[in-house]
Amino acid sequence: MSAEPLPLDPRPSVPERSFFRFLLGELRPRGKWLTPFNLISIPVILLGVGILVVRFIYGLESVSNLNQAYPWGLWKGFNVITGVAFAGGAYVITFVVYVMRLDKYEPIVRATVLNGLLAYVFYAGALILDLGRPWNIINPVIGNSFGYNSVLFLVAWHFMLYMVAECIEFSPVVAEWAGWRRVRRVLHSLTLGAVIFGITLSTLHQSGLGALFLMAKPKIHPLWYSEFIPILFLASSIPAGLSMVIVEGTLTRRAFREQLIPAGDRAHEEIVLGLAKGACIALFVYYFFKALLFVHEHQWSYLGSPWGWWYLLEVVGLVLVPCVMFAYAVRHRRLGLVRVAAVLTLLGIVMNRLNVSVIAFNWNSPATYHPSWEEYVVSLTVVFAELWVFRWIVRRMPVLRASPAASRGE
Amino acid sequence: METYTYVNIFETKGLEYLLLISFLVLFVVLVRYLRGNADTANRH
Numbered sequence: 001m002s003a004e005p006l007p008l009d010p011r012p013s014v015p016e017r018s019f020f021r022f023l024l025g026e027l028r029p030r031g032k033w034l035t036p037f038n039l040i041s042i043p044v045i046l047l048g049v050g051i052l053v054v055r056f057i058y059g060l061e062s063v064s065n066l067n068q069a070y071p072w073g074l075w076k077g078f079n080v081i082t083g084v085a086f087a088g089g090a091y092v093i094t095f096v097v098y099v100m101r102l103d104k105y106e107p108i109v110r111a112t113v114l115n116g117l118l119a120y121v122f123y124a125g126a127l128i129l130d131l132g133r134p135w136n137i138i139n140p141v142i143g144n145s146f147g148y149n150s151v152l153f154l155v156a157w158h159f160m161l162y163m164v165a166e167c168i169e170f171s172p173v174v175a176e177w178a179g180w181r182r183v184r185r186v187l188h189s190l191t192l193g194a195v196i197f198g199i200t201l202s203t204l205h206q207s208g209l210g211a212l213f214l215m216a217k218p219k220i221h222p223l224w225y226s227e228f229i230p231i232l233f234l235a236s237s238i239p240a241g242l243s244m245v246i247v248e249g250t251l252t253r254r255a256f257r258e259q260l261i262p263a264g265d266r267a268h269e270e271i272v273l274g275l276a277k278g279a280c281i282a283l284f285v286y287y288f289f290k291a292l293l294f295v296h297e298h299q300w301s302y303l304g305s306p307w308g309w310w311y312l313l314e315v316v317g318l319v320l321v322p323c324v325m326f327a328y329a330v331r332h333r334r335l336g337l338v339r340v341a342a343v344l345t346l347l348g349i350v351m352n353r354l355n356v357s358v359i360a361f362n363w364n365s366p367a368t369y370h371p372s373w374e375e376y377v378v379s380l381t382v383v384f385a386e387l388w389v390f391r392w393i394v395r396r397m398p399v400l401r402a403s404p405a406a407s408r409g410e
Numbered sequence: 411m412e413t414y415t416y417v418n419i420f421e422t423k424g425l426e427y428l429l430l431i432s433f434l435v436l437f438v439v440l441v442r443y444l445r446g447n448a449d450t451a452n453r454h
Contacts, residue, residue, distance in 0.1 A: 288433045
């Protein structure tokens with residue numbers, strides 16, 4: 001089925017005005033201020049910024065419960081490791097649209113790339129908050145201490161290069177917004193190369209994040225440790241990314257309804273069902289990976305313990321059940337059920353990443369870690385800040401609506 | 411005289427092979443089930 005045309009951007013092209021006046025005009029707030037989202041997010045962000053000021057003046061210990069036994073807590077476990085898995089939708093959708101040429105998914109590609117780009121900027125950026133000496137983050141780049149032997153060297157470079165690739169993928173949208181037609185043509189010609197480069201980097205750093213835990217064998221509970229953690233992280237990032245695209249698409253359609261064409265519901269339904277089909281197959285493969293490793297590692301004996309029940313909740317409740325729900329929903333065209341399954345999948349990924357990095361980490365150690373309230377507030381601040389930037393961009397740039405350049409067939 | 415030896419598939423690769431074969435069979439079943447969606451779409 002071919003994609004339906006998007007509504008045109010009604011604004012005049014920018015060269016008619018001075019760019020700086022245009023930029024100043026764009027910086028002005030738009031839309032209503034007194035919305036439930038603003039009322040919740042503004043106090044959280046202000047509180048989070050205050051906590052971060054304290055954190056950078058007095059150190060990590062002043063606001064977090066991190067210690068020598070638990071140097072990685074909620075910020076890395078949720079914001080960085082889980083957030084990067086959620087951003088997996090960008091590489092999957094760009095592969096489907098630009099490499100496999102499935103035009104049906106083109107209407108969502110810009111929003112998905114923007115979501116992926118912001119996820120990396122904010123969630124990988126959140127790494128700075130969690131480093132005891134944040135200024136050292138530049139070391140793998142400038143060569144002060146490359147750290148060739150560390151998986152972090154690979155992850156750091158991949159994150160950085162992937163953000164560049166995502167910027168190139170999204171840059172035609174910025175050029176269209178600013179009215180730079182020639183620049184847009186040049187940037188658009190770079191897209192396919194950036195997509196292929198980005199997909200390669202994604203497969204490597206999604207698995208690289210898992211590889212970080214390979215050296216922690218004695219610390220991670222056997223039900224979650226495996227030599228194949230990198231493959232599990234990569235395999236699970238596909239349903240995570242697709243589910244995130246489904247959930248994000250649903251929320252976006254409600255929040256930015258004025259930018260969407262009224263007759264686009266049928267196309268949207270087909271896109272959601274296609275994504276659900278992909279998520280179903282990816283979850284099925286991931287579930288069998290987990291089952292195969294479970295058998296291979298002879299882990300039956302652990303199932304009788306609370307850790308075993310927790311593991312079953314993750315693998316059966318939040319991998320197999322959503323997989324079956326996706327299959328049923330696709331077959332019977334139930335969009336509501338697809339969304340429920342997508343949310344369950346996201347919960348499963350959050351649970352898996354937190355189990356590996358925080359909950360089942362140091363499972364046999366007397367030391368314990370419970371995130372402080374400040375850690376929760378900062379985590380929410382990062383999420384809300386990303387949503388604010390996402391909203392700012394979508395309201396101004398041709399992310400959901402078609403641009404004049406697209407209508408001219410450039 | 412040879413005694414009977416019980417091969418415990420839980421301690422061998424047997425269970426993994428069974429799991430893999432069932433995966434391949436179920437994968438075909440799943441894909442066929444999902445493709446049935448096209449018929450449902452036509453009915454709508």
